[in-house]
Amino acid sequence: QTYQCLLQIVLLLCFSTTALSMNYSLLQFQQRRSDTVCQKLLRQLPSTPQHCLEVRMDSQVPEEMRQAQQFRKEDAVLVIYEMLQQIFGILTRDFSSTGWSETVIEDLLVELQGQMDHLEPIQKEVTQKKNFTTGDMTILHLKKYYFNLVQYLLSKDYNSCAWTVVRVEMLSNFAFLRSLTGYLRD
Helix, strand or coil, rough: HHHHHHHHHHHHHHHHHHHHCHHHHHHHHHHHHHHHHHHHHHHHCCCHHHHHHHCCCCCCHHHHCCCCCCCCHHHHHHHHHHHHHHHHHHHEEEEEEEEHCCCHHHHHHHHHHHHHHHHHHHHHHHHHCCCCCCHHHHHHHHHHHHHHHHHHHHHHCHHHHHHHHHHHHHHHHHHHHHHHHHHCCC
16 A cells, blocks of 8 residues: 555656646746746845946857747757756855845745756756757857856956846846747647
């Protein structure tokens, strides 16, 4: 009887993961809600001092983020997942010079982790099927872009102005993520 109960739990978990991975509309709803929460949290952080605008960087935003492009839902999942991972990684760096609220950053990290958790079953499924095309090149471009953001922070010793510039970049990232979320339809 214990074995049957355990088997039922395992089957239920497997079915839930598969059902979620097949329901892109639910994922789209969850992502839109979460993107909005992340943007609100980022906006709660102190705004840009005027002198910081002079230290802006040429972030070399990937072309895919500048111009609207048609993504298949599978590619959109991979790109969204990669962006969330990269943003999460950046926000775990030293932001002590900013005066930012640790609570807001923690809430932001929790929200990002939740987004990634929702995406992970589909991301794994798409990756296993190797059912993506546009996403491959976009992900390479994104990795370079985020690498450059990290290098910028390092070159400025994680000072508050550098973080302000990166915060503005992240806000525009979430605007792009919101548009990508539109491709998550059944």
